[in-house]
Amino acid sequence: MKGRRGVIGRVRAWRHDWHGRSKLQRIDIYSRVTLCSVTWFLALSWGFLPLLKTLDRGPVAMTLAGAFLAVNITQSVVSNLNVTAAYAHYRGAEPFPPRRLRLPAALLTVTTVLLVALAATDAVHGGALALLVLDLPLAFAIPYVLLVPVRAFLLRSAAFGLVVVGLLAAVGVPGGELFASAVSLLVVTLLVLVSARPSIWSLTVMWQAEEARHMQARLAVAEERLRFGRDMHDVLGRNLSVIALKSELAVELAQRGNPAAVDQMIEVQRIARASQQEVRDVVRGYREADLPTELMGARGVLQAAGIAVTVEGADGPAGIGAPAAVQAALGWVVRETATNVLRHGDPSHCWIRLSRTRDAIVLEVENDGAGTSDPPGPDHGTGSGLAGLAERLGAIGGSVRSGPSGEDHFRVTATVPLDARAPDAPSGLTAPADPTEER
Known part of the structure; x- marks a missing residue:
C-alpha cells in the first residue's frame, strides 16, 4: 500500500x-x-x-x-x-x-x-x-x-x-x-x-x-527607466548647475567679507527647495499615473512578450470618465495584474474589461494559459502581489477577487468605489524613493 x-x-x-x-x-x-x-x-x-x-x-x-x-x-x-x-x-x-x-x-x-x-x-x-x-x-x-x-x-x-x-x-x-x-x-x-x-x-x-x-519585454522596461532618468535629469540638471555656481560665488564673497554672500545663499536655498518640489512632482507623477497611461503601458509590455491584449470600456465612463482618484487606484490594479500575467502561466491572450455600476468601477483582468500551475499570490514580506493590492484597495473601500474562470483561464476582479481617495503606491511597486523628501 x-x-x-x-x-x-x-x-x-x-x-x-x-x-x-x-x-x-x-x-x-x-x-x-x-x-x-x-x-x-x-x-x-x-x-x-x-x-x-x-x-x-x-x-x-x-x-x-x-x-x-x-x-x-x-x-x-x-x-x-x-x-x-x-x-x-x-x-x-x-x-x-x-x-x-x-x-x-x-x-x-x-x-x-x-x-x-x-x-x-x-x-x-x-x-x-x-x-x-x-x-x-x-x-x-x-x-x-x-x-x-x-x-x-x-x-x-x-x-x-x-x-x-x-x-x-x-x-x-x-x-x-x-x-x-x-x-x-x-x-x-x-x-x-x-x-x-x-x-x-x-x-x-x-x-x-x-x-x-x-528581449522586447526587457527593452520596454529599460525604455521606461530611461524615460524616468531623462525626466529627473531635465528637472535637476539646470538647477544643480545654478546651485553650484551660486555656492561658489557665495564662498568668494564670504571670504572677502562681502554681505552679499548671504543673499546668494538665500537664493541657493530657494532654488534647492524649488528643485525638491519639482523632484517630488516627477516622482508623484510616475507613481500616480492615470488609468489610460497604465493601460497603454500594460498593453505595450504584454504585446512585447507575445501576448495579445483586448481592452474594453476604457474610453467610456468607467475609464477616462472615472474620477482621477479612482483612475489612480485602478491604475495600480492594472500594473500589478499585468505583472502577474507575465510571471504566471503561459498566456497567449489577456482581456481587460472596465464597467461602471451605480456607485463603483469594476475592473476585470483575465488571461488564458493558466493551466494547473500555482495561481499568482502575494509576495510575502513585501506588501506587493494580490494580497497587498487587496489591503491597499480595502483601505479605500474597494475589494479584489481572484481565481480560475473556466478551463485554463484566470481572472482578477477589482472593485473601487466612486468616492474613493487616491491610494498610496504599494510598497513593492513604487518608483525609486524620493531622496529629497524630508524625514
Whole structure:
C-alpha cells in the first residue's frame, strides 16, 4: 500500500511539473522524446521481428541474431544519450564532442558485420533482410543528421550504402535482394533527414522567437527607466548647475567679507527647495499615473512578450470618465495584474474589461494559459502581489477577487468605489524613493 502511494505521488508530481511548464517547453520535451522513441520502436520492429526466422536455422544463426539484437539495443541507448548533445550543437549552444561519435560508429560497424554474417549463413533473406537493412543505420543517423550539413549527410549515407550493398554482394546475396537493400538504405536516409532535422529546426526557430519576445519585454522596461532618468535629469540638471555656481560665488564673497554672500545663499536655498518640489512632482507623477497611461503601458509590455491584449470600456465612463482618484487606484490594479500575467502561466491572450455600476468601477483582468500551475499570490514580506493590492484597495473601500474562470483561464476582479481617495503606491511597486523628501 505504501509503495502504491509512493507511485501515485510521483505520478502527481510529474503531472504537476508537466503542467507547470510553458507550451514551448512541452513541445521541446515532446520532440526529443519522439526522436528517442522512434529509435526504439523501429529497433523492436524492423530490427527484431525479422530475427524470429532464425530460431529454426541452427545455433550459429541464433547466436548471430542474438548478438545483432544486443548490439542494436546498445546502439539505441547510446543514440538516445547523444540526442540532447546533438540538439545543443544544432542550436549553437555548445559543440558536440567528436569523441562521442567513436562508440556509435564502432557499434554501427559491428551491426553491419553481423548483418552480413546473417546474410552469408542464409539466416535471413528476402523481406527479412530488407527490414534489417532499414533498421541498420537508424540509431546512428538520428543524432548524426543534426551534426553535419545536409550535403555531407547525404554523401556519407550514400558511401555507407555502397559499402553495405558491396559486402552483401560479396557474400552471395541475389541481385533482387541487393536492390531491395539499396532501396531500404535510401528510404531510411530520407526518413531521418525529413523527420529529425525539420522538427529540430522548427523547435530552434520557436526558441529564438521566444527569446526575442523576452528581449522586447526587457527593452520596454529599460525604455521606461530611461524615460524616468531623462525626466529627473531635465528637472535637476539646470538647477544643480545654478546651485553650484551660486555656492561658489557665495564662498568668494564670504571670504572677502562681502554681505552679499548671504543673499546668494538665500537664493541657493530657494532654488534647492524649488528643485525638491519639482523632484517630488516627477516622482508623484510616475507613481500616480492615470488609468489610460497604465493601460497603454500594460498593453505595450504584454504585446512585447507575445501576448495579445483586448481592452474594453476604457474610453467610456468607467475609464477616462472615472474620477482621477479612482483612475489612480485602478491604475495600480492594472500594473500589478499585468505583472502577474507575465510571471504566471503561459498566456497567449489577456482581456481587460472596465464597467461602471451605480456607485463603483469594476475592473476585470483575465488571461488564458493558466493551466494547473500555482495561481499568482502575494509576495510575502513585501506588501506587493494580490494580497497587498487587496489591503491597499480595502483601505479605500474597494475589494479584489481572484481565481480560475473556466478551463485554463484566470481572472482578477477589482472593485473601487466612486468616492474613493487616491491610494498610496504599494510598497513593492513604487518608483525609486524620493531622496529629497524630508524625514
